[in-house]
Amino acid sequence: MREARMEMKRLLREARRREKHTVELLGRFVRCESPSHDKAAVDRFGRLVAKEWQRRGAELTVLRQTTTGNHVRAEFAPGKGRTAGQILVLGHLDTVYRVGSLAHMPFRVARGRAFGPGAFDMKGGLVVALAAADLLRATGIRPLRRLVFLWTSDEEIGSASSRRIIEREARRSAAVLVLEPALGREGWLKTARKGVGGAEIVVTGRSAHAGVDPKKGVNAVHELALQIARLMKMSDPSRGTSIQATVIEGGTVSNVVPAEARAKVDIRFARMADARRIERKLRSLRPISKGAKIKMQIGPMRPPLERTAKVCALFEHAQSLARKMDFRVEEGSTGGGSDGNFTAALGIPTLDGLGAVGDGAHSPQEHIIIKALPERAALLAGLLATL
16 A cells, blocks of 8 residues: 555656646647647647657557548557556547637636646646656556557537547447546546437428418417427426527518527436437427427437446546545536547446646636646556556
8 A cells, every 4th residue: 555655656746847848738739729620720730649649659540530630549558568458548639719719819827827729628638648658657657458548539529420439449448538627626527427419499380471461370480489498398407407499590581470490409418318208208399389390300419427336436446546646536527528428328437527627618718727737647647557
């Protein structure tokens, strides 16, 4: 026990010594903009990340895509004597910020924080992974398993091109560590995430003059409003389910009874069984207004990351490592989804929120807390060495 504590503290000391270099690397990453829908930009950033892993002796594979950015797989093996199997580390290259965002939110360091587009979600996590790899090499600590780092290009837009790859790697893995941002300024890890789905309800009515012949029309906007009221009643906070109408379109001009209206619907759920129940309810919706027609289009559902016994055991192991380094981590849940949802749904132990500590994701105030970077890198290195 004493030897393990000393080894973990050695990781943390080394991480603190390298803090300045880690922040410099973060600046380089943030300044290389990588919005999800700009393949050229994401690929440019992917090449920068791949080069850093190549410098560390990793075996690189670029998984080329036609419409989205390419995915990057890095297999890292510091030392020999590994056992069979692998640990999968997940992260994404893409951000929600358009090219040119640096002009009004440049990378900057102030008051112990590092600001910039994507710094928190999740280029800070990519930097934590590289710092952890450096720690293992510098301290000579040898992981028990093969380490695979998979950096995808489309997480922010649903992971359509990467999901199959993620699930394939997860099935080969003893555990999955996800470098999405930590939960809250306390840096909690995420042991549960809601599943995410989307739908669109399209209403067809009949147009008419709104003043002269309103009774000849069937108002699609009115019908849509009635259907949205129905949708809201499907939410059940006690079960962690929520249904929200988020984008609405309808009508043409003010004196015409609208013949068409539509709404996009955001669906969140804590259990996959609830997703199936909600889907059945959505498909059973029928028109309320005489003469109206409705069509429900339901998209793919990202499964939830459920807090299973395997997830809890993985968190408790991380918590014990942090304790050996004299800092504290706790667990929490979030309504947002990540690629960890896919791996947890396969029954693979998955721990999320291992990335940077900070705040303001997807906003002009996005930032990370610099002093937490060494702790995150040391914790990740400890997990990679002991799982």
